[in-house]
Amino acid sequence: MSAANNSLKLNGQKMRDLADYVKSEIPGCGFAIIAFEVENGPKVGNYVSNVQDEFMIKALETQLNALKRGKTFKTPEVETSQLQS
Numbered sequence: 001m002s003a004a005n006n007s008l009k010l011n012g013q014k015m016r017d018l019a020d021y022v023k024s025e026i027p028g029c030g031f032a033i034i035a036f037e038v039e040n041g042p043k044v045g046n047y048v049s050n051v052q053d054e055f056m057i058k059a060l061e062t063q064l065n066a067l068k069r070g071k072t073f074k075t076p077e078v079e080t081s082q083l084q085s
Helices: 003-009 012-025 053-068
Strands: 032-035 046-049
Touching: 012 032, 012 046, 032 053
Parallel strands: none
Antiparallel strands: 032 046
């Protein structure tokens, strides 16, 4: 993938659009979207979140530690009716 194509794929507006979609699908939940190209190694390409940085840092550290220990979090099953505000 060329640098020009990558910049179009990971531009700020696309990330904000994705964040708006996620927010609409899981209202009341915190989230982060981390998008990166995989062809040239693990580099962060773009990041967006709907919570304060300090909170997200703690959440990401918790997730990273779980991944390192092989104990990833399972996504809980939530009834659709619980997601309605």
